[in-house]
Amino acid sequence: xxxxxxxxxxxxxxxxxxxxxxxxxxxxxxxxxxxxxxxxxxxxxxxxxxxxxxxxxxxxxxxxxxxxxxxxxxxxxxxxxxxxxxxxxxxxxxxxxxxxxxxxxxxxxxxxxxxxxxxxxxxxxxxxxxxxxxxxxxxxxxxxxxxxxxxxxxxxxxxxxxxxxxxxxxxxxxxxxxxxxxxxxxxxxxxxxxxxxxxxxxxxxxxxxxxxxxxxxxxxxxxxxxxxxxxxxxxxxxxxxxxxxxxxxxxxxxxxxxxxxxxxxxxxxxxxxxxxxxxxxxxxxxxxxxxxxxxxxxxxxxxxxxxxxxxxxxxxxxxx
Numbered sequence: 621x622x623x624x625x626x627x628x629x630x631x632x633x634x635x636x637x638x639x640x641x642x643x644x645x646x647x648x649x650x651x652x653x654x655x656x657x658x659x660x661x662x663x664x665x666x667x668x669x670x671x672x673x674x675x676x677x678x679x680x681x682x683x684x685x686x687x688x689x690x691x692x693x694x695x696x697x698x699x700x701x702x703x704x705x706x707x708x709x710x711x712x713x714x715x716x717x718x719x720x721x722x723x724x725x726x727x728x729x730x731x732x733x734x735x736x737x738x739x740x741x742x743x744x745x746x747x748x749x750x751x752x753x754x755x756x757x758x759x760x761x762x763x764x765x766x767x768x769x770x771x772x773x774x775x776x777x778x779x780x781x782x783x784x785x786x787x788x789x790x791x792x793x794x795x796x797x798x799x800x801x802x803x804x805x806x807x808x809x810x811x812x813x814x815x816x817x818x819x820x821x822x823x824x825x826x827x828x829x830x831x832x833x834x835x836x837x838x839x840x841x842x843x844x845x846x847x848x849x850x851x852x853x854x855x856x857x858x859x860x861x862x863x864x865x866x867x868x869x870x871x872x873x874x875x876x877x878x879x880x881x882x883x884x885x886x887x888x889x890x891x892x893x894x895x896x897x898x899x900x901x902x903x904x905x906x907x908x909x910x911x912x913x914x915x916x917x918x919x920x921x922x923x924x925x926x927x928x929x930x931x932x933x934x935x936x937x938x939x940x
Contacts (some may be wrong), residue, residue: 665678676700710936733818739817765821841892841896855875
């Protein structure tokens with residue numbers, strides 16, 4: 621085939637292929653297909669027109685495509701790292717208002733739980749159940765108020781608690797689709813339980829022991845549940861207040877944003893489950909060591925989910 625005919629047959633295709641090099645949203649499938657077609661044409665041109673401008677043009681275009689495909693592959697490899705270093709912190713900072721309101725709902729419900737338990741001695745039984753209350757009273761009488769955390773195997777407790785907490789977090793997120801009311805109810809229910817639970821131990825003179833045990837794992841666990849509630853509010857608000865977007869698009873964006881937050885909490889629940897299964901039961905450990913777990917957990921939350929998150933958010937905003 622003569623070179624002019626070869627050019628005439630393929631020039632429209634080459635123009636379309638070249639146009640994709642400036643398309644930032646080009647899919648990997650399109651790039652791969654175009655690259656395959658280019659290399660076939662380049663191979664033909666190198667065979668029959670080795671020194672022509674057409675060959676140089678196709679070679680240059682193929683090199684550009686190779687670089688684009690390499691960059692996409694490299695981005696996929698770093699996707700996992702970027703998710704934890706940038707995406708999760710960014711979503712936390714971007715949605716700090718919803719996180720704040722989740723905290724307010726949880727805090728108010730905790731106070732209500734304390735107030736209710738104070739005014740009604742049967743309230744704790746209503747919330748926690750007779751079986752749990754009776755067992756705890758027996759443990760308190762035996763001088764082991766936190767013995768519930770030592771019952772059963774450590775690994776079994778770790779696995780069961782971790783799975784349950786992850787499920788609760790996803791429920792808190794998914795229930796946001798009910799105009800945030802579902803998420804609010806779940807946060808309210810858990811806050812009531814925490815408040816009445818803590819007052820129960822205070823009433824029986826073992827508040828210190830309960831605080832040291834519960835917050836060894838609860839610093840991470842309870843904070844993560846509140847954050848999951850914030851993710852649920854992100855989802856609910858995207859449905860209620862689409863602003864300038866179409867409601868369907870707003871809902872998709874809210875779901876994507878909230879889901880990143882919830883997935884980002886999974887390692888936190890795993891660590892909290894490990895602490896509850898293996899560390900919380902160690903009531904004989906020195907006070908300094910038990911405080912270490914509580915304070916280091918709190919320090920991590922403040923650093924990663926607040927200080928670092930807002931640094932990432934500010935950096936991203938400056939780029940845009």
